[in-house]
Amino acid sequence: MANWSVILNIAKTHLLTKIKQTSTAALGVTFGIGAYITLVCFMTGLNGMLDDLILNQTPHIHVYNEIEPSKKQPISLYDNVNESFNVVHSIKPKLSQKKIHNALPIIKYLEENKVVRCALPQIKTQIFYIAGSIELGGNLTGINAIDEASLFNMGDYIVEGSAEALQNTDNGILLGIGIAKKMSLKVGDRVQISPINGGVFPLKIVGFYQSGIADLDAIQSFTNIKTVQRILGEANNYITDINVKLYDIDQAVSLSKKIERQFNLTALDIKTANAQFETGTTIRNLITYAVSITLLIVAGFGIYNILNMLIYEKMNDIAILKATGFSGKDVQLIFMSQAMIIGFVGGLLGLLIGYGLVSLIDTIPFQTEALPTVETYPINMNPLFFVIGFSFAMFSTFLAGYLPSKKAKKIDPVKIIRGQ
Amino acid sequence: MSIVLEAKHINKYFKKPVMFHVLKDINFQIKKGEFVSIMGKSGCGKSTLLYILSTMDTDYEGELFLNNKLITNQSREHLSYLRNKHIGFVFQFHYLLSEFSVLENVMLPAKKLAKKSHQEIEHDAMEKLKMLNIDHLALKRASRISGGEKQRVAIARALINNPSIIMGDEPTGNLDSHNAENVFNIFERLSNEQGLSLLVVTHDGDFAKKTDRIIQMEDGKIMT
Numbered sequence: 108m109a110n111w112s113v114i115l116n117i118a119k120t121h122l123l124t125k126i127k128q129t130s131t132a133a134l135g136v137t138f139g140i141g142a143y144i145t146l147v148c149f150m151t152g153l154n155g156m157l158d159d160l161i162l163n164q165t166p167h168i169h170v171y172n173e174i175e176p177s178k179k180q181p182i183s184l185y186d187n188v189n190e191s192f193n194v195v196h197s198i199k200p201k202l203s204q205k206k207i208h209n210a211l212p213i214i215k216y217l218e219e220n221k222v223v224r225c226a227l228p229q230i231k232t233q234i235f236y237i238a239g240s241i242e243l244g245g246n247l248t249g250i251n252a253i254d255e256a257s258l259f260n261m262g263d264y265i266v267e268g269s270a271e272a273l274q275n276t277d278n279g280i281l282l283g284i285g286i287a288k289k290m291s292l293k294v295g296d297r298v299q300i301s302p303i304n305g306g307v308f309p310l311k312i313v314g315f316y317q318s319g320i321a322d323l324d325a326i327q328s329f330t331n332i333k334t335v336q337r338i339l340g341e342a343n344n345y346i347t348d349i350n351v352k353l354y355d356i357d358q359a360v361s362l363s364k365k366i367e368r369q370f371n372l373t374a375l376d377i378k379t380a381n382a383q384f385e386t387g388t389t390i391r392n393l394i395t396y397a398v399s400i401t402l403l404i405v406a407g408f409g410i411y412n413i414l415n416m417l418i419y420e421k422m423n424d425i426a427i428l429k430a431t432g433f434s435g436k437d438v439q440l441i442f443m444s445q446a447m448i449i450g451f452v453g454g455l456l457g458l459l460i461g462y463g464l465v466s467l468i469d470t471i472p473f474q475t476e477a478l479p480t481v482e483t484y485p486i487n488m489n490p491l492f493f494v495i496g497f498s499f500a501m502f503s504t505f506l507a508g509y510l511p512s513k514k515a516k517k518i519d520p521v522k523i524i525r526g527q
Numbered sequence: 528m529s530i531v532l533e534a535k536h537i538n539k540y541f542k543k544p545v546m547f548h549v550l551k552d553i554n555f556q557i558k559k560g561e562f563v564s565i566m567g568k569s570g571c572g573k574s575t576l577l578y579i580l581s582t583m584d585t586d587y588e589g590e591l592f593l594n595n596k597l598i599t600n601q602s603r604e605h606l607s608y609l610r611n612k613h614i615g616f617v618f619q620f621h622y623l624l625s626e627f628s629v630l631e632n633v634m635l636p637a638k639k640l641a642k643k644s645h646q647e648i649e650h651d652a653m654e655k656l657k658m659l660n661i662d663h664l665a666l667k668r669a670s671r672i673s674g675g676e677k678q679r680v681a682i683a684r685a686l687i688n689n690p691s692i693i694m695g696d697e698p699t700g701n702l703d704s705h706n707a708e709n710v711f712n713i714f715e716r717l718s719n720e721q722g723l724s725l726l727v728v729t730h731d732g733d734f735a736k737k738t739d740r741i742i743q744m745e746d747g748k749i750m751t
């Protein structure tokens with residue numbers, strides 16, 4: 108039967124008499140855990156920021172009409188050549204409209220689905236920005252500005268003006284910052300745009316849009332759905348895209364398949380659209396854990412060494428303890444608890460140091476053109492990391508303490524007593 | 528009189544470096560309250576025998592009884608318990624935990640036994656120290672006292688759980704004559720006043736003569 112108060116008392120005395128060595132060992136753990144916390148909070152903060160950059164403004168499912176060739180060419184409808192091998196050259200895409208047929212009922216139908224948080228209509232169209240005699244090609248997207256702001260964080264990317272201003276202004280435009288720079292425009296100015304099928308429309312600039320992706324900012328602008336419909340001369344059921352946001356992103360794949368089947372539209376889910384993004388996240392996580400585990404292994408060897416040395420120095424004590432009735436298991440527990448105390452204290456200090464460093468990094472300014480919403484280095488201080496870090500410390504010290512303590516358990520007291 | 532310790536046909540071999548028959552058919556009994564000494568030339572196997580009797584060495588042939596119960600082939604855990612509760616051991620070299628105080632050293636086996644509260648154990652330990660006239664050293668570190676004092680602390684520690692028997696392997700071998708006499712007197716008093724059983728290996732003929740019985744060993748055999 109283990110008698111913990113005696114065992115811990117002996118462990119404590121051993122540790123305190125070798126305070127220099129034990130604190131060195133504990134500092135190794137502190138360093139490992141501190142580095143882990145700092146790295147993981149910073150890396151996942153970075154991941155989160157980069158994810159947000161794309162994923163926040165990306166719909167979970169994007170529904171649109173793809174321009175593509177007919178899957179069945181007319182020849183296959185012709186029964187006479189049924190048995191033969193047909194080759195069709197120069198297949199052209201089938202003539203179809205960009206417009207989503209019955210868009211408004213589809214939106215209504217989608218919004219009734221329980222997993223769908225919202226389905227927002229958009230109209231995408233190509234236009235020219237006209238500055239004197241120069242025509243700059245670009246995209247104009249008609250949106251419900253306020254809904255986009257609340258559901259797709261549109262507001263994060265509006266650097267001047269606001270979503271409300273766009274919603275409330277007839278013939279307003281939220282201009283890409285790249286275009287504004289090229290054309291030296293300010294908020295309140297007017298910009299002339301021309302759709303592909305002709306005509307010139309002056310729109311009032313209510314704000315600037317900066318996504319952080321320069322190529323996009325040089326062409327993309329936003330306006331109200333109604334304004335686009337007017338520019339294009341289309342009716343108010345003219346919708347080219349539906350952006351769906353779900354409560355649970357994991358449902359995206361299955362729902363997108365369902366939409367494709369049901370409405371004969373293209374529905375692109377976020378996982379397929381951003382597959383390469385997950386790879387980046389995985390690799391950053393891999394680096395974090397590789398570095399932390401390396402540090403902890405080094406710390407583990409430190410503990411292993413100290414404990415081996417301690418056991419060597421305490422041979423006499425071990426022999427006495429065994430001779431006076433402590434079992435091998437008691438002795439093992441004494442040295443195991445020393446390892447665990449080192450891990451506990453070192454780990455706890457590591458968490459504190461990690462917390463300190465992370466809090467410090469969180470205040471360091473980090474400003475970049477590409478990320479208008481970010482002001483300091485991104486940090487993701489998730490309590491789970493602290494739990495993992497601590498378990499990590501305890502686990503590695505357990506491993507490091509196990510072998511030496513096993514050795515102590517097996518020491519034959521007779522050999523030691525004879526040896527004197 | 529009841530028998531505290533009994534050895535039946537104990538044989539032991541050292542297999543390394545060469546096969547060596549160190550204990551040859553050892554048979555004897557120690558009755559309750561007896562003070563027995565073991566004598567014999569150096570290398571005749573006294574220590575080896577004592578390590579077997581104290582249950583620390585389990586690599587032997589034959590049978591060993593403690594309070595009439597067979598302890599040969601018991602589990603290591605149980606042997607630890609027996610050492611803790613029933614056997615007090617005093618070595619030639621004063622084996623104390625050098626980083627602990629004298630009092631803590633004495634208390635340790637009782638804390639392991641965990642039959643009494645901390646206060647009771649501390650009280651018992653102080654009683655033992657008083658009995659051996661070293662209570663003034665209680666709070667000193669074990670490494671800071673003299674050899675004779677250390678040996679008395681070791682005796683106090685051996686006594687703490689009121690064992691069935693105390694064994695000593697040349698407990699006075701490393702002490703000057705004055706301290707050796709002192710330790711012997713303590714043993715004699717324990718035997719007379721408290722009826723404690725004692726088994727002590729010694730080189731000192733004068734010491735041995737004063738005990739109840741002498742077991743004479745030669746080349747791994749008991750002669751008398």
Ligand SMILES: Nc1ncnc2c1ncn2[C@@H]1O[C@H](COP(=O)(O)OP(=O)(O)O)[C@@H](O)[C@H]1O
Nearest residue numbers: 541543544549568569570571572573574575576
């Ligand atoms: N671990 C061992 N391996 C081999 N021989 C040993 C070992 N320990 C002791 N011996 C031998 O056993 C004999 C008895 O030793 P020991 O019991 O210590 O004698 P004593 O205590 O009577 O002086 C000696 O000859 C010694 O050399």
Ligand SMILES: [Mg+2]
Nearest residue numbers: 573574575696
């Ligand atoms: Mg000897």
